[in-house]
Amino acid sequence: MSGEGCSETLLLGHWAEVALKGCNRPQFERALRRAALQRLPGRSGVELRDGRLVVHLAAGVPAEAGIAALQRCFGIVSVRRARRIARPADLAALAVVAVEEARRAQAAGAESFKIAARRADKRFALRSPDLAREIGGAVAAATGLRVDVHHPDVQIGCDVRADAFYVWGAVLPGPGGLPTGTAGRALCLLSGGIDSPVAAYLAAKRGLALSAAYFHTFPYTGDGTRQKVVDLCRALAAYTGEVRLWVGHFTDIQSAVQESVPEPLRTIVARRMMVRFAEALCRRERAGALVTGDSLGQVASQTLEALTAVGEVAALPLLRPLVTADKTEIVDLARRIGTYAISVRPFDDCCTLFAPRHPRTRPTRGEVRDAEGRLAVGALLEAAAARSERLRVTPDGAEPYPPPGAVKG
Ligand code: ATP
Ligand code: MG
Numbered sequence: 157m158s159g160e161g162c163s164e165t166l167l168l169g170h171w172a173e174v175a176l177k178g179c180n181r182p183q184f185e186r187a188l189r190r191a192a193l194q195r196l197p198g199r200s201g202v203e204l205r206d207g208r209l210v211v212h213l214a215a216g217v218p219a220e221a222g223i224a225a226l227q228r229c230f231g232i233v234s235v236r237r238a239r240r241i242a243r244p245a246d247l248a249a250l251a252v253v254a255v256e257e258a259r260r261a262q263a264a265g266a267e268s269f270k271i272a273a274r275r276a277d278k279r280f281a282l283r284s285p286d287l288a289r290e291i292g293g294a295v296a297a298a299t300g301l302r303v304d305v306h307h308p309d310v311q312i313g314c315d316v317r318a319d320a321f322y323v324w325g326a327v328l329p330g331p332g333g334l335p336t337g338t339a340g341r342a343l344c345l346l347s348g349g350i351d352s353p354v355a356a357y358l359a360a361k362r363g364l365a366l367s368a369a370y371f372h373t374f375p376y377t378g379d380g381t382r383q384k385v386v387d388l389c390r391a392l393a394a395y396t397g398e399v400r401l402w403v404g405h406f407t408d409i410q411s412a413v414q415e416s417v418p419e420p421l422r423t424i425v426a427r428r429m430m431v432r433f434a435e436a437l438c439r440r441e442r443a444g445a446l447v448t449g450d451s452l453g454q455v456a457s458q459t460l461e462a463l464t465a466v467g468e469v470a471a472l473p474l475l476r477p478l479v480t481a482d483k484t485e486i487v488d489l490a491r492r493i494g495t496y497a498i499s500v501r502p503f504d505d506c507c508t509l510f511a512p513r514h515p516r517t518r519p520t521r522g523e524v525r526d527a528e529g530r531l532a533v534g535a536l537l538e539a540a541a542a543r544s545e546r547l548r549v550t551p552d553g554a555e556p557y558p559p560p561g562a563v564k565g
Contacts, residue, residue, distance in 0.1 A: 163239040163253050167222050168322070169209035169232040169330065180338070187335035188231045194397050195225040206276070206317055210240075223328060228395045230361050231338075232330030236313065241321040247282070250321045251294035254312050257325035258295045266309035268302040269295060277318045287314060331361065336396045339363030342475065343438045344447040345430060346370050346401075348384045348503065351449030351478055353392060353495040354486050358477035359447045360396045367441040368392075368399055369434045371406035376510075380503035387498045389549035395493070398550050400557060402437050405543035406430070409536050410510060416530040420516040423457045425528055427466040433537055435472055437544075445473045451486065452479050456515035465524045 171188065185204050192202045198214030200222065209232070213222045219237045226235045239253045258269055273288040282290065291314055292303055315322040342364040344356035360366050370385040382403060389399040409429050417425045434446050450458050457466070467474050478486055490496035516523075548557035 162245075162249065163241045163323075164212070165219060166238055166240055167209075167211035167213065167219065167226060168236040168238050168324070169211065169226045169229065170234045170236075171208070171231050171330075172233050172332070184231070184335060184338055187338050188229065191229045191231070191335050191397065192226060195228055195394075197221050197225065227328065227330055229335070230331055230333035230363065230395065231335035233332050234330050235328045236324040237326070238313075238322045238324040241323070243318070243320055245321060247287075247290060250314060250323065251291050253321075253323045254291045254314060255295050255298045257312050257323055258299050258301055258310070261310035261312075261325050262299055262301060266301065268304035268308045269310045269312055270303065270305050270308035271295065271314060272311050273314045273316075275316045277316050279318075280316045287316065331395070333361035334363030336360060336363065337365040340445070341365040341367060341441060341443040342445040342447050343367040343369055343402075343434055343441055343443040345434055345449075346385050346388060347449070348381045348388070348499065349449065350490050350496065350499040351451060351454075351486055352447075353388045353449075353499060354490050354493070355447050355449040355475075355477045356392055357395065357489070357493050357495070359445075359475055360392065364445070364447075366392060366396045366399045367402070367437070367443050369402040369404055369430075369437050371404040371409075371430050371433065373407045373410045373510075374405075376407070376410070378503065380501070384498055384501055384503055386547065386549060386554045388495055389547075390551050390553070391494050391498060393549055394551045398548055400441060401547045401549050401554070403545050403547065404430075404433055404437070405540045406433075409433075409540055412531055412536055414510065417527045419512045420514055421519060421524060421527040422510060422512050423515055424462055424465050424519055424524060425531070426510065427457060428469045428524070428528070429531075429533070429536070431466055431470050431474070432533065433540060435470055436537060436541055438472055443472075445475050446470055447475045447477065449478055450476045451481055451483070454483065456517045459517045461518045461520075462516075465519050465521065468521070 189202050189204055192209055198217045200214045200217060201212040203210045211222060223235050223237060226232055241249050241253060271288040271292040273284045275284045275287060296303055310325055313324045339362055342359050344366060346352045346368045356366055368389055372382055389401045393399045410426060413422050413426050450463060452458060490499060546557050547554045
């Protein structure tokens with residue numbers, strides 16, 4: 157074989173076929189392409205071709221930056237840095253590029269390899285096993301790497317399509333899930349703690365666009381906590397695109413709860429007020445669900461009875477993605493998605509400040525309603541909503557939304 161490899165480096169993003177059944181396919185693909193365009197640095201080109209995303213990186217953008225961007229696009233299950241050789245081209249051109257990929261892996265320590273060949277273009281003369289044998293022979297001869305079809309250090313993928321050959325040396329994991337927005341929108345209650353941003357991430361992973369609400373009890377919780385929540389939204393926005401964050405004025409509600417609710421039930425009543433407040437914000441956001449970071453049994457307010465007492469004030473579905481997760485699992489995920497370091501900054505959340513000494517862990521429906529009896533629920537919520545602010549948060553920062561001077565939305 158002879159020939160020069162004349163190839164373009166690009167990225168391939170694959171998604172799981174199972175999500176593509178039925179008439180939702182075009183919507184799914186468009187959302188995925190939009191997300192990729194938004195996350196990729198520079199003005200990179202994104203095509204939908206052969207049932208996958210083909211990314212042409214903008215000049216000067218390193219492949220690593222493009223890969224990292226695709227690894228934050230929900231819906232993508234795997235990412236490949238690939239070389240494309242436009243056809244017509246002969247097998248020798250394909251072999252040259254496969255050898256280059258093998259050398260790259262060899263430099264990183266690989267001693268054995270396997271060619272994973274796929275002939276999607278059935279008109280191509282060689283069948284997949286023959287193709288693997290031909291290219292494998294060329295790679296072994298040029299590099300001295302050993303063939304190991306069972307446990308190779310590196311798999312070199314060779315894909316024959318009608319318009320081009322594609323070659324890659326590694327398959328990297330994507331985040332999985334469904335493209336942002338394809339499942340609608342949810343509003344996540346973000347406290348500044350470790351759990352709620354992880355819950356938001358998991359909800360967003362299933363295709364929900366994110367709005368968020370943080371209930372601020374200024375001056376009991378200071379601007380440090382507020383900034384923490386803004387920064388958490390920035391971290392989440394790296395996966396979901398823009399997050400709309402409500403900073404809800406909660407001080408007067410919390411004071412009223414302190415005054416009129418028996419101490420053991422205060423946390424539960426305050427949570428019920430948060431859920432009611434959040435549900436009112438859902439109407440403004442056109443959000444179809446609430447999300448919290450509750451985990452069963454983690455603290456007194458997360459017993460089954462307490463979760464029931466809080467959940468019963470919600471008419472919308474109240475999603476609790478972490479309900480069965482252990483704290484260690486939550487912390488692992490928080491580290492992986494980049495929210496942990498922000499969450500552990502030392503600022504109190506109002507829940508620790510106002511926590512009763514002996515919280516009621518098994519509240520009954522009757523006693524919670526009685527405890528709320530002296531609370532002017534509607535008036536408190538209305539006044540608080542009027543004093544709340546909304547921000548538009550992207551990975552780069554936050555700004556008031558709508559911008560000052562624009563018509564209030
Ligand atoms: P987190 O780590 O998310 O704070 P947590 O384990 O500390 O959770 P709690 O403090 O009991 O749990 O809160 C349970 C859930 O209620 C939180 O995960 C969050 O969704 C919501 N929540 C609590 N406090 C606030 C707040 N000030 N603003 C918005 N949501 C809140
Ligand atoms: Mg908390």
